[in-house]
Amino acid sequence: MDNLASERNSLADNEGGNGVPFLGDAQLADGSERYFNRELSWLGFNERVIEEAQNSSHPLLERLRFLSISGNNLDEFFMVRFAGLVGQYRQNIEERSADGLTAVQQLQAIATQADKLLNNQQKVWNELTGLLAKEDIFVQSVDVLDETDRTWLRRHFIDQIFPVLTPQALDPAHPFPFIPNKGLSLVFDLVRKSDKRGIRELVMIPSGLPRFIRMPGDIATYVSVESVIRYHSDLLFPGYEVSSGGLFRIIRDSDIEVEEEAEDLVRYFRSAIKRRRRGDVIRLEIGPDLSEPVTTMLREHLLDAGTAESRIDGLVGLGDLERLVEEDRPDLKFVPYSPRFPERIREHGGDCFAAIRDKDILVHHPYESFEVVIEFLRQAAADPDVVAIKQTLYRAGKQSAVIRALIDAAEAGKSVTAIVELKARFDEEQNLVWASELERAGVQVVYGFIEWKTHAKISMVVRKEAEGYRTYCHFGTGNYHPITAKIYTDLSFFTADPKAARDAAQLFNYITGYVEPEKLEMISMSPRYLRNDIMALIDQEIASERAGKPGMIWAKMNSLVDPALIEKLYAASDAGVEIDLVIRGICCLRPGVPGMSDNIRVKSVVGRFLEHSRIWAFGNGRDLPNDGAKLYISSADWMPRNLDRRVEYMMPIENKTVHDQILDQVMVANLIDDEQSWELNSDGSYTRVVPSDNPFNLHRYFMTNPSLSGRGKALKKSNAVPRLSLRRRKKKV
16 A cells, blocks of 8 residues: 555645545536435335346245345335435435435435335235245235135134234323334224224234244245234124224334444443334335325324325335245245355365465355354464454344354453444444453453444454464455355455554554554555545546556445545546446446546446445556456445445455456456346436346356365366456547
8 A cells, every 4th residue: 555655645635624535516516417316326226126026037936035125125224314314304404415405305306216116016016926826825815715724813813913912092091102113003993883982993013923924734825914913803802893994014213323422332322222212203104905094193193294104005014025935945046055165275174374374365255155254263262372363343143153253262361352333233232242242251342433333344363373473364345244144245355464464453453542553554444544545546547548558447336425436436537547337236426428427337236146345446557457457355335434434444455366366257257247237327227238148147157166265376277267358448439
């Protein structure tokens, strides 16, 4: 990173407060022409997820899984992003988004697009239920079951469901009850048979009840729990007749804002998690049978200014469809995939430290097993020569072998430091549990900064060897989470480079003791340097073009939102730099606009695995980017939060073998994929790429080719892995 150090001072003079480059009014005046809206772009990503539920090349239950994912995604969007805009609206905050919209305008646009998305989800659900029926998987209403099934279901209701239901009258004597987030509830209008007196009852469906009940028998027949409750209303309300009944569901504001004056983060988050459960209602979803008088009553009790309401003509709560995906039908699912354990480690008898000491190692998840990361820590815990372990933990999962290894190391007398990020959204509660267990074992637990999240994924192990102490480091693009590591594509980079070790130590000291790094030899980090260093790299490509050399940028990430970086990419495009971006999710940059972004192309890959790795390549004045390009991996996306409010890292890849593996294999595969790719158009729409006569699927490619883990020469000799390439595009005349 020394070549970037000289750029830092020259850029500092052009910064606004907090190290953020200043964007003049002229740059933002035509925001809608220069940027796509962040929230609408995210909804567009979820549309692409729904499209995968319609992709006939996927097995049927995997299509159902995509539909379920789209439902859960939309819930989280409303719990966090939509809720934030509602908060701005209620507080009369006038701030506009980069594309020039007020909070009210964004809420209106979101409501319109979300309703279209919901309608599309129900359309896909109806299509899938028909296809499932052809495969002898049925989702039916109770009244179409035969007498034998209805008899079994009545007994099941009496024994398993009835005891946990608590009907509550809705009248002036009974205050409207608290409804939990994502809670499903039924409302019944009843008439007493004896005197025809009317009463209204609410029945909340406990989250512990399965949403779908599988009937006994070889043929997979499911009924929804709400339909079972409605069918057996005579048992729930003896002496009454049901005049009407229907389902509703609510979404609550579930974000946690950290107050800078919080004196004790642990105590604050324990309290905040409890408050989140009672967050304001943000969205009301009305089932198809709910009467208008009941709907009006719900609006009065639940909705406030800015909140959303949707009447859903179909299944409410599509995220619950994941229960049906569990059906034991391997013929309707992806062929199981077993990740490979890295060959380089095997060649050293399973000794992680010997393999890393010999040469840097790249591991490509999920094609190569995350078990190597676990084994790295397990060996460190058991090795008597290891004296210290330092580890960041953002999301670790509920059954984490990483936590177990750190506990074992501490109990073995090693110095263990764990940076546990309490602000990891929706993992706060689990992280508090892990922090307590780690502390009880003697681990030094640090919670980092109050105002920033620690999002960098770094582990370092200090080992006493014959030549003295040596530090082994792991830099990852994804979380230390064994479950998501099976479905997210990420990179793990292991190195014993002393420069990387010194930088990692400084980064840990910055988090634990606020000791700001004086000089970083390899890595860059946010919030101090990363933004300016990326800017400098783009500027170098602009300078190459102006000097008559090729300027090229390849970048892969989850989201591109930051206006300052987008403006810099526009400037690079205007200078003639060829830019290819693989942005899975949100992209606020408008590609292909004449005079602004002619030379920028954006694609999104959505398929069996979730693309999660962050890879950035800069041509460095070479005709082909794999011929001397500057290459980096990172934990960060190009979003303001990653650059200004998170601790992130960017690591240069200098080892030739690893450099070629990432650039010639991983990056090129993403760029040439044409089976699960979408191209972003200048109007904000996405067009699915039409496969060529010789189609290429990057996920299938890595599943069926040998390991990339540091065996470049051997693989090159044997031609076991096809060498991918993508030549520079010719300039437009």
